[in-house]
Amino acid sequence: RTFGYAIIGLGKYAVNQIIPAFAECKHARLAGLVSGDRQKAERIAAAYDVPTKNIYSYDNFDDIKNNPDIDAVYIILPNSLHADIAERAFKAGKHVMCEKPMATSVEDAQRMVDASRRANKQLMIGYRCHFDPITQRTIELIRAGHIGKPRVITTENTDALSVEDPSGQWRVRRALSGGGSLMDLGIYGVNASRYLLNEDPIEVTAVIAPSSNPIFSEVEDIISWTFRYKSGALAHGNSSFSTAATSRFGIQGEKLTAVMDPATGYYNNTFKASGGDEVHVLQDPMFQIPALNQFSAQLDHLPEILASGAPSKATGLEGLQDVKLIQAIYRAAALRRPVSTDWGDWRKI
Numbered sequence: 001r002t003f004g005y006a007i008i009g010l011g012k013y014a015v016n017q018i019i020p021a022f023a024e025c026k027h028a029r030l031a032g033l034v035s036g037d038r039q040k041a042e043r044i045a046a047a048y049d050v051p052t053k054n055i056y057s058y059d060n061f062d063d064i065k066n067n068p069d070i071d072a073v074y075i076i077l078p079n080s081l082h083a084d085i086a087e088r089a090f091k092a093g094k095h096v097m098c099e100k101p102m103a104t105s106v107e108d109a110q111r112m113v114d115a116s117r118r119a120n121k122q123l124m125i126g127y128r129c130h131f132d133p134i135t136q137r138t139i140e141l142i143r144a145g146h147i148g149k150p151r152v153i154t155t156e157n158t159d160a161l162s163v164e165d166p167s168g169q170w171r172v173r174r175a176l177s178g179g180g181s182l183m184d185l186g187i188y189g190v191n192a193s194r195y196l197l198n199e200d201p202i203e204v205t206a207v208i209a210p211s212s213n214p215i216f217s218e219v220e221d222i223i224s225w226t227f228r229y230k231s232g233a234l235a236h237g238n239s240s241f242s243t244a245a246t247s248r249f250g251i252q253g254e255k256l257t258a259v260m261d262p263a264t265g266y267y268n269n270t271f272k273a274s275g276g277d278e279v280h281v282l283q284d285p286m287f288q289i290p291a292l293n294q295f296s297a298q299l300d301h302l303p304e305i306l307a308s309g310a311p312s313k314a315t316g317l318e319g320l321q322d323v324k325l326i327q328a329i330y331r332a333a334a335l336r337r338p339v340s341t342d343w344g345d346w347r348k349i
């Protein structure tokens with residue numbers, strides 16, 4: 001029997017990326033839907049063969065505990081709504097996959113980690129890049145020393161937000177998003193700086209560009225930050241909601257310098273390393289990469305680790321650390337001075 005997920009929130013990402021990705025899963029299937037819009041849920045259920053008895057609303061959601069078809073929920077709601085529904089899912093005895101950012105405050109993220117421990121159920125964050133074959137090969141190449149010790153990382157994640165689109169509307173409402181472009185896009189760079197360097201920053205500085213656009217009255221548009229590391233490395237990141245889509249990482253190593261562009265796309269990410277006369281491009285067919293897309297691999301990961309006992313590649317603690325770093329970036333920007341993030345080894349929390 002494959003592992004059954006109930007998707008909570010039937011917005012853009014759920015409908016366009018995650019739900020179709022079950023078709024390529026080896027161990028997971030779409031088993032249920034949770035939505036405030038019964039008609040939409042029924043339409044999707046009919047299209048994907050989900051029994052109507054497995055459709056829930058937010059009112060009767062807690063009854064999911066009596067449904068053995070559903071092993072886990074996957075929360076794909078606006079950011080501030082993640083923590084409460086995750087707690088309810090753990091109370092119902094389900095595993096939880098939750099979209100990034102896992103929560104809008106450190107307290108909420110910690111509450112989710114605690115609820116997972118109490119329930120003895122997995123909490124996994126939807127960090128799909130950890131399942132992207134190009135990203136995985138990039139990390140392997142860096143760890144194997146191919147580009148030399150990485151010393152400077154740059155991460156740029158931007159997109160022109162449209163408030164015509166409902167999925168753009170909650171992103172600029174602080175109560176739902178928790179923040180602007182950093183919460184939504186910059187988080188990819190925050191997370192990537194850590195996996196590319198295999199190190200956590202000890203200090204952050206940050207600047208938010210003032211915006212006169214009324215859309216950005218509650219949340220930041222353009223933000224830039226620098227992480228300083230014990231090893232002497234630096235990572236610069238920026239994110240924006242008002243410039244053309246960019247998803248680019250730079251990795252300056254002691255031997256080679258590398259660029260991922262796009263770095264965090266849904267498909268077709270690339271890695272190119274150069275230095276002197278050497279140029280290496282990481283792309284099919286030069287390197288064999290698994291055909292499986294990152295979304296299906298991410299969905300399969302939870303049943304795989306439950307069966308094998310292997311450690312999760314995207315734990316709640318990983319998500320909590322990013323939420324803590326994001327809050328430190330906001331604090332550094334507000335205080336206009338460096339903020340310490342030297343919290344000791346988060347992996348031992």
Ligand code: NAD
Nearest residue numbers: 009010011012013014076077078079099100101166167170
């Ligand atoms: P969306 O607006 O398209 O979908 C959100 C869904 O939540 C909608 O169906 C909406 O009806 C529902 N909803 C329930 N209560 C709501 C409320 N009070 N206000 C507004 N909507 C409410 O957004 P999305 O782009 O699908 O993003 C959802 C989550 O997925 C976010 O956490 C986002 O960061 C994440 N996401 C992740 C990726 C990724 O690549 N990993 C990509 C896109 C979005």
